[in-house]
Amino acid sequence: MAAEIISGKELAQTKRNEIALEVQKLSQEGIVPGLAVLLVGNDPASRSYVKGKDKACKETGIHSLMLEYPETITEEFLLGEIDRLNQDPSIHGILVQLPLPNSINETAVIESISPEKDVDGFHPINIGRMMTGQDAFLPCTPFGIIEMVKSKQISIEGKHVVVVGRSNIVGKPVGQLFLKENATVTYCHSRTANLKEMTLQADILVAAVGKANFLPGDYIKEGAVVIDVGVNRLESTGKLVGDVVFEEAKEKASYITPVPGGVGPMTITMLLHNTVQSAKNFALLSRK
Numbered sequence: 001m002a003a004e005i006i007s008g009k010e011l012a013q014t015k016r017n018e019i020a021l022e023v024q025k026l027s028q029e030g031i032v033p034g035l036a037v038l039l040v041g042n043d044p045a046s047r048s049y050v051k052g053k054d055k056a057c058k059e060t061g062i063h064s065l066m067l068e069y070p071e072t073i074t075e076e077f078l079l080g081e082i083d084r085l086n087q088d089p090s091i092h093g094i095l096v097q098l099p100l101p102n103s104i105n106e107t108a109v110i111e112s113i114s115p116e117k118d119v120d121g122f123h124p125i126n127i128g129r130m131m132t133g134q135d136a137f138l139p140c141t142p143f144g145i146i147e148m149v150k151s152k153q154i155s156i157e158g159k160h161v162v163v164v165g166r167s168n169i170v171g172k173p174v175g176q177l178f179l180k181e182n183a184t185v186t187y188c189h190s191r192t193a194n195l196k197e198m199t200l201q202a203d204i205l206v207a208a209v210g211k212a213n214f215l216p217g218d219y220i221k222e223g224a225v226v227i228d229v230g231v232n233r234l235e236s237t238g239k240l241v242g243d244v245v246f247e248e249a250k251e252k253a254s255y256i257t258p259v260p261g262g263v264g265p266m267t268i269t270m271l272l273h274n275t276v277q278s279a280k281n282f283a284l285l286s287r288k
Contacts (some may be wrong), residue, residue: 001277002008002250002251003226003249003250003251003252003253003254003255003256003279004152004254004255004256005255005256005257005258006064006148006149006151006152006227006255006256006262007065007261007262007275008144008148008257008258008261008262008263008265008266009072009262009265009267010267011147011148011151011265011269012265012268013265014051015147015269015273016056016059016060016269016272019060019062019269019272019273019276020059020060020061022156022276023060023061023062023276024061026191026276026279026280026283027061028105029283030086030164030284031095031279031280031282032061032062032063032279033062033063033092033105033276033278033279034062034063034064034065034088034090034091034092034142034279035053035057035062035063035064035065035091035092035093035094035095035119035136035272035275036065036067036085036088036091036092036093036094036095036274037053037054037064037065037066037067037095037096037097038067038069038081038094038095038096038097038285039066039067039068039097040069040070040071040073040078040096040097040100040101040104041069041070041071041100041101042149043099043210046085046097046098046099047131049084049097050066050097051233052268053095053268053271056268056269056271056272057272058109060272061084062272062275062276063090065091067081067139069081071103071126072241073103073104073167074104074175075103075104075105075108075109078096078100078104078109079108079112080095081172082096082112082113083196084115085111086113086114086117087198088197091117092117092119092275092278092279092281092282093117093118093119093271093274093275093278094111094113094118094119095119095120095140095271096109096110096167096214106203109141109218110122110123111123111124115137115223116278116282117278118137119137119140119271119274119275119278120137120139120140120271120274121137121138121139121140121143121173121274122139122168122169122200126138127173130173130176130177131176131240133180137274137277137278138177138270138274139169139170139173139208140266140267140268140270140274141169141174141175141229141263141266141267141270142170142174143168143177143268143274144183144263144266144267144270145174145177145206145229145266146174146177146178147266147270148227148257148262148266149204149225149227151229152255154204154225154251154255156178156181156182156183156204157181157182157183158182158183158184159183159184159203159204160183160186160201160202160204161178161183161184161185161186161188161202161203161204161206162173162185162186162188162190162199162201162202162204162205162206163178163185163188163206163208164171164195164199164205164206164207164208164209164214164215164243165188165189165206165207165208165210165229165243166189168188168287170208170229170270171187171189171208172187172208174206174208175187178204178231183204186198186201186202196218196219199215199219199220199221200219200220200221201221202220202221202224202269203221203224203225204225204227204256205221205224205225205226205227206218206227207226207227207228207229207230207232207242207244208229208230208243209243210230210243211230211232212230212232212234212241212242212243213232213241213242213243213245214243214244214246215243215244215245215249216245216248216249217245217247217248217249217251218248220226220244220248220249220252220253221252222252223252223253223254224252224253224254225250225253225254225256225264226249226256226257227255227257227262228242228244228246228249228256228257228258228259228262228263229241229262229263230242230244230259231259231260231264239268240259240260241259242257242258242259244256246258246259249266257261
């Protein structure tokens, strides 16, 4: 029996409708959540992501400030822009679109964003809070993945989650969030011996490698939940595919996310969620 599809597109739409209602309620209290997105240079993929974020903000009533800079700007100038936005009371979330030009230190830029406005959840303070189970802005893709699994009432507690990939943006934090839900988590990566042996143990398999069709169907345990984070464009056809061979995997899995229309739409949706949460946090502070 083929796997049930977990549609990120559908879940994202439901959540965005809820977010739009929250934004409406907040704006009646005189609070309009504001998100500033900074884009340096002219990378086509980054530009496309930024456009998607702008559109999603407009759909939900979030004030969206898109700031574009040539790749010739200095790190000092960019840090000055972030500092200005840190002080701006109309902006509740600041996101710098990565990657940045080589002349700019990514770590310095991420650490210059106020943790209270770090709606991407990349600041070391938010990562530290997440690791220790405190309130924090959660990184958007991992947060979206947990929401997708929960949307199908899939039990996480006691399950073996295998994460293939160890990036700071997806692999590491998603394992941590599953751990918080009382799963047993194994991380696999480019140096893992016997990858197939590991993935065949997964009740929930998260593929976050960034390599097209990296995991074939015979790497997947019968009845596993497969979350495919990869978005890879095939040079031969121009088609978007995930890290998992979808046609093979869906014959083995109980649930699977498609590419496109899976994890991607949820990433932007959780960014909107974090921005609204930040606006609420600032509103609470101003009432004290």
